[in-house]
Amino acid sequence: MRLAGSLAFALTVLLGTAAQAQSPINVKIGVLSDMSSLYADISGPGSITAAKMAVQDFNPAAHNMKVDIVSADHQNKPDVGSSIARQWFDVDHVDAIVDVPTSSVALAVSDVTREKNKVFLISGAASSDLTGPKCSPNSVHWTYDTWMLANGTGKALVKTGGDTWFFVTADYAFGHALERDTAAVVTANGGKVLGHVLVPLNNADFSSFLLQAQQSHAKIIGLANAGGDTDNAIKQGAEFGITAGGQHFAGLLVFISDVEALGLKTAQGLVLTSTWYWDMNDTNRAWTKRWQAERPGKFPSMVVAGVYSSILHYLKAVAAVGSAADGKAVVDKMKQMPTDDPLFGKGQVRVDGTVTHPAYLFEVKSPAESKYPGDDFKLRSTIPADEAFRPLKDDNCPLVSAAK
Amino acid sequence: MVEIFGIPSYALFGQLLIGLINGSFYALLSLGLAVIFGMLNIINFTHGAQYMMGAFAAYLMLQYLGVDYWIALVVVPILIGATGILIERLFLQHIRKLDHLYGLILTFGLALIIEGLFRNQFGSSGKPYQIPALLQGGRNLGFMFLPNYRAWVIAFSLVVCFATWFAIERTRLGSYLRAATENPALVRAFGINVPRMVTLTYGFGVGLAALAGVMAAPIYNVSPQMGSDLIIVVFAVVVIGGMGSILGAIVTGFALGVIEGLTKVFFPEASSTVIFVIMAIVLLIRPAGLFGRTV
Numbered sequence: 042m043r044l045a046g047s048l049a050f051a052l053t054v055l056l057g058t059a060a061q062a063q064s065p066i067n068v069k070i071g072v073l074s075d076m077s078s079l080y081a082d083i084s085g086p087g088s089i090t091a092a093k094m095a096v097q098d099f100n101p102a103a104h105n106m107k108v109d110i111v112s113a114d115h116q117n118k119p120d121v122g123s124s125i126a127r128q129w130f131d132v133d134h135v136d137a138i139v140d141v142p143t144s145s146v147a148l149a150v151s152d153v154t155r156e157k158n159k160v161f162l163i164s165g166a167a168s169s170d171l172t173g174p175k176c177s178p179n180s181v182h183w184t185y186d187t188w189m190l191a192n193g194t195g196k197a198l199v200k201t202g203g204d205t206w207f208f209v210t211a212d213y214a215f216g217h218a219l220e221r222d223t224a225a226v227v228t229a230n231g232g233k234v235l236g237h238v239l240v241p242l243n244n245a246d247f248s249s250f251l252l253q254a255q256q257s258h259a260k261i262i263g264l265a266n267a268g269g270d271t272d273n274a275i276k277q278g279a280e281f282g283i284t285a286g287g288q289h290f291a292g293l294l295v296f297i298s299d300v301e302a303l304g305l306k307t308a309q310g311l312v313l314t315s316t317w318y319w320d321m322n323d324t325n326r327a328w329t330k331r332w333q334a335e336r337p338g339k340f341p342s343m344v345v346a347g348v349y350s351s352i353l354h355y356l357k358a359v360a361a362v363g364s365a366a367d368g369k370a371v372v373d374k375m376k377q378m379p380t381d382d383p384l385f386g387k388g389q390v391r392v393d394g395t396v397t398h399p400a401y402l403f404e405v406k407s408p409a410e411s412k413y414p415g416d417d418f419k420l421r422s423t424i425p426a427d428e429a430f431r432p433l434k435d436d437n438c439p440l441v442s443a444a445k
Numbered sequence: 446m447v448e449i450f451g452i453p454s455y456a457l458f459g460q461l462l463i464g465l466i467n468g469s470f471y472a473l474l475s476l477g478l479a480v481i482f483g484m485l486n487i488i489n490f491t492h493g494a495q496y497m498m499g500a501f502a503a504y505l506m507l508q509y510l511g512v513d514y515w516i517a518l519v520v521v522p523i524l525i526g527a528t529g530i531l532i533e534r535l536f537l538q539h540i541r542k543l544d545h546l547y548g549l550i551l552t553f554g555l556a557l558i559i560e561g562l563f564r565n566q567f568g569s570s571g572k573p574y575q576i577p578a579l580l581q582g583g584r585n586l587g588f589m590f591l592p593n594y595r596a597w598v599i600a601f602s603l604v605v606c607f608a609t610w611f612a613i614e615r616t617r618l619g620s621y622l623r624a625a626t627e628n629p630a631l632v633r634a635f636g637i638n639v640p641r642m643v644t645l646t647y648g649f650g651v652g653l654a655a656l657a658g659v660m661a662a663p664i665y666n667v668s669p670q671m672g673s674d675l676i677i678v679v680f681a682v683v684v685i686g687g688m689g690s691i692l693g694a695i696v697t698g699f700a701l702g703v704i705e706g707l708t709k710v711f712f713p714e715a716s717s718t719v720i721f722v723i724m725a726i727v728l729l730i731r732p733a734g735l736f737g738r739t740v
Contacts, residue, residue: 078569280576
């Protein structure tokens with residue numbers, strides 16, 4: 042009996058050392074997002090759920106890897122965001138930061154990530170500067186950007202007669218980029234921009250700005266804002282008779298959570314661009330069902346889907362490189378490997394960090410057309426991957442010229 | 446066409462009117478704060494959360510009980526006011542004798558808890574609420590399109606503000622209340638139940654916040670953080686008007702709405718800061734506020 046006991050002990054020790062000899066690759070991913078304010082329903086806790094699902098589907102044990110997920114709330118403040126990023130990289134051994142809605146925060150985090158040679162997987166932030174003049178060899182921009190939104194919604198509206206525009210713009214990096222990119226699309230397609238007004242972030246009352254937009258007599262009022270700001274503007278626009286007066290809103294960044302918040306009665310007819318919709322096909326519906334197990338009653342946005350897919354691709358690259366230590370090497374690997382995942386399909390990570398995949402022009406359904414909860418969009422057209430994102434030659438990204 | 450500072454005059458009139466409408470929300474909310482501070486000496490940081498609860502109560506009643514806007518306008522302030530009474534009985538009455546700071550921290554903590562609970566339950570992006578059928582549409586005033594609902598907001602809040610001012614400054618009940626603030630022991634000696642009066646006053650102030658919430662539901666996004674966005678501005682309004690001054694709260698509420706509205710035309714980027722600039726200037730020149738009495 043005693044012999045058997047010692048044998049078992051010796052065996053355990055041996056096995057233990059054997060396992061240690063092949064110690065797994067440790068990877069720590071930090072979900073940095075707005076957990077409690079206007080963008081929390083677009084990403085926030087939903088992104089954490091998606092991150093967990095990505096790790097589960099990747100199956101780290103099969104690749105001899107161990108993946109941990111941490112999360113934090115950046116409160117939409119660049120200083121808070123960059124200090125969390127520093128703490129994560131310096132103290133907590135985080136290898137990659139994912140999501141980060143609010144472009145001003147994302148730009149700050151991008152600088153820190155580059156300085157520390159880690160990886161930044163952008164899904165929530167939209168400014169096209171992240172892959173333009175401010176591009177970084179340590180960043181991958183997955184889901185969408187302001188150029189893509191402008192190109193989708195802006196072009197479609199100008200082509201159907203909306204040739205004069207007035208912008209109501211959120212006064213920070215994202216709003217400025219969205220307005221700039223949309224104005225360029227409008228003028229390039231023969232339209233005219235009549236004016237704009239810069240509105241502080243998280244503004245409750247838009248009536249003053251709507252009145253200015255009304256008096257401009259522009260056919261299209263472009264809302265270069267997001268989340269609660271877009272909802273308030275559209276809700277009050279209906280009240281001030283904007284649509285009844287022949288003017289139309291262009292929600293340049295509208296998420297499914299915004300449509301749910303407005304109600305179909307107010308939001309119907311709105312045209313929007315998105316790269317992912319939960320009810321597009323069976324794969325998306327099945328994925329959504331799994332996601333909803335943790336987030337009952339809610340519908341995943343494209344940002345949440347982007348968090349899932351970017352982590353999946355990142356983990357594949359880490360497995361191929363064999364270590365997560367050198368951020369730039371992992372991102373280079375991500376660029377070499379074609380992307381292929383259940384939600385966004387096949388695509389590639391370009392040299393500037395942009396991930397290309399198709400984009401879709403949707404129209405919000407009327408209450409009569411909607412058959413079940415979350416049945417909010419109908420597809421108007423598909424923009425193929427090579428047209429949906431900004432051409433590399435217009436990027437002004439230093440990485441592109443260096444690659445030539 | 447007549448132009449003022451490069452802006453057509455008709456555009457300016459429109460902006461002035463819009464400023465007044467926003468001012469009526471500031472006035473209603475700061476009125477509640479002023480009543481609570483003036484009578485209870487409590488800096489009620491839960492006010493924003495209670496305004497949000499008012500809006501959500503209206504949404505929930507419509508969604509699940511089919512109760513329309515007009516009934517909500519009456520029922521919701523009573524309901525949320527009752528929760529206020531509960532808060533006063535459970536917490537606030539125990540810290541009445543302590544420094545202002547205790548009340549401030551307690552109510553601030555409560556606000557965070559309430560908002561957190563609502564966010565957990567309803568998410569952060571908000572819920573839809575339609576304008577009541579009777580007030581849909583609007584009329585063209587020549588210089589602007591005035592939605593009927595906004596006209597109603599301005600008229601109704603003026604009535605509520607005046608009625609509150611009258612009740613506190615001009616009636617017997619109001620004089621008891623003011624006397625109880627000055628010298629509670631003496632007022633009790635006359636056989637008046639001061640603690641109950643104080644409790645009811647807090648309930649009334651909270652009810653005013655809930656009323657503003659119901660009125661805001663059809664035009665603002667009904668979301669858990671709608672109160673915290675507004676409460677800081679409203680506190681600035683109360684400080685400018687003079688802490689505890691009823692008339693000060695009303696007049697400053699409307700005036701600052703107009704000033705903010707004009708800033709949105711001439712320099713929109715500063716519209717979220719202009720009120721705080723004014724607050725700083727007022728505090729430098731008149732530390733007790735425009736209508737406050739120096740102690």
